[in-house]
Amino acid sequence: MPVSRRPAQRTKKTLLGGAAVVVLAGLNAPAALTFAEDRYHSYKIDRPAYKAEYGSWARVVIPEKFRTNAIHAALLRTGKVLIVAGSGNDEEHFDAGTFDTVLWDPEAGTFKKIDTPEDFFCGGHAALPDGRLLIAGGTARYEVLDDKVRHAGGGMRVKNENPDKPLTLRKGTVFRSPDGVEYTSRFDVTVPKAKRAFEVDYFESGAMKPLKTKVTASEQRVFVEAVKDGPQSVTTESAQYRIRGLKGKAADNAYGLAEKITMDRQDFQGIRAAYEFDPVAEKYVPVGPMKEARWYPTLVGLEDGRVLAVSGLDDIGEILNGANEIYDAKTKKWSKGPFRYFPTYPALFLTKGGKLFYPGANAGYGPADKGRVPGLWDPGKNTFTAAGGLTDTDELETAASLMLPPVQDQKVMVLGGGGVGESRKSTARTAIVDLAKDSPVFERGPDLPQGTRYLNSVLMPDDTVFTTGGSRDYRGRGASNILKAQFYDPATNAFTPAADPTVGRNYHSEALLLPDGRVATFGSDSLYGDRANTRLGTFEQRMEVYTPPALHRSKAVRPVIGKGPESVARGGSATYAVEGSERIAAARLMRPSAVTHTTDVEQRSIELGLKKTAGKVTVTVPKDRTLVPPGWYMLFLTDARGTPSEAKWVKVG
Incomplete structure (x- = not known):
């Protein structure tokens, strides 16, 4: 069912008055008509009756020093909102080590800068049972596009055969190939001690043979670049590299192995760091790092309070091939998780019985023909059952998705989306799957007003879903931001219009429900700033808050929850x-x-x-x-x- 349209505008003559009509007639300029239309629109949306039917938007006043590139937003149990930028998709900030986090108190209208120890730009996050927020992964290095690559680069596997102590190599360590080509590491790397095992054999008489010791080298990977620029340092041959500065036994025990070093595009690279944000102390607290570096990972809470980290680009910019891991807030450490491949930022929802449902929605990296099939994943048994019935399956990247309210109904909805990568394709399709059925399949839902990527969708206390923003094209290209909002009602399976936002939102934008029942929206990172795509875009730092119709009704008296247990x-x-x-x-x-x-x-x-x-x-x-x-x-x-x-x-x- 299509989205219903707003009522037609009443004649502007009533609003403007006769004198204003005479002025318009004499001006003969499109700008004057646009000005009059804007004034009429402002008048219309400010009327109490309009707000009671469609709600209203208001800008948040942000002091200049607290304006930031909102990449992540999380509501804390204190009612404050943690807005995380990290380097904020700004390579100059990254190079300068300028990482940003702002804590916003919607009730008091205040802001606070938080010391940010790592570049959490494009990491993952999930709430922990005690109210802390787990943040893991982020950015180790910005991408270098094909035409900007000057030095051949790739992954170097550093081996340590010393069972007595780990090996630490600092950024800038030089690896020398058998034919004399040198490469430098871009990051510090610590390789654990080698593993020592004892082998015991027995004589036929039962007597024990002398012990033998077997040493298995440990390994860690680091990204390296050729010292000299140009293609002469490219290699696809497997080779062993000596480490400059190591001598004697140390040089014999440690070496590098590389199989491919190229002039190809060098993607973003992830970090292993993990922190908990303490909402009371209002600071980041370091915890055990992940085994894998991750950029663009999803963190999803499990039924026992542990958190599963899935997917992401690794420490050399390659998408992880299925190595997932689990965080335990009690030990502050990570352990190996079930092995399964997903594209980056996959949507995964905890369902009744403990399985995770993947609607196919994701945000970013990975081939079009791998890990895109929706289905139900059992992490315990590591089995996956595909769910059919979904249309436009090649347009699930940058799609919105959520578990419809209430969660007891076990229905998941996917809304909009676009083609893989920088595709111009977008879809108005919505679809719903009922996981309570024996063989769940998607069924078509009502269409959005138009093809939409980056749609923000928020569950509301009255069991509706508020959706807002997005763009028709990749990152709002061609001035394609969609200044529309609407409510989806699961009971009627239909959309109804809401007041239009005034700020466009596409890539790197967020929306979330506040404790007072309003919806806050943040961010947006348009690739271009004009319709002709000739001027680079700027990051949207304005915040806007939506007040739903129920809070505007003149006779509405809000229920008040008084004393009771916490x-x-x-x-x-x-x-x-x-x-x-x-x-x-x-x-x-x-x-x-x-x-x-x-x-x-x-x-x-x-x-x-x-x-x-x-x-x-x-x-x-x-x-x-x-x-x-x-x-x-x-x-x-x-x-x-x-x-x-x-x-x-x-x-x-």
């Missing part, structure tokens, strides 16, 4: 003081968002059992931890007209 056990109940409790129609636990690159696998809305007594409301949390993973949630109460309360933060153990 934590509740899974399967348990909690009672809260609520004036006018008889008006309450629904209760939802809503997990806070952590969003980047159109990918938000954190948000979910959980239906709660509801019992009303005079001046009190008792809610019951489902027992199934695959529906309610441990962590902090926003508790919303909504009346029969869809008017939500402000959220109360509740911890589910």
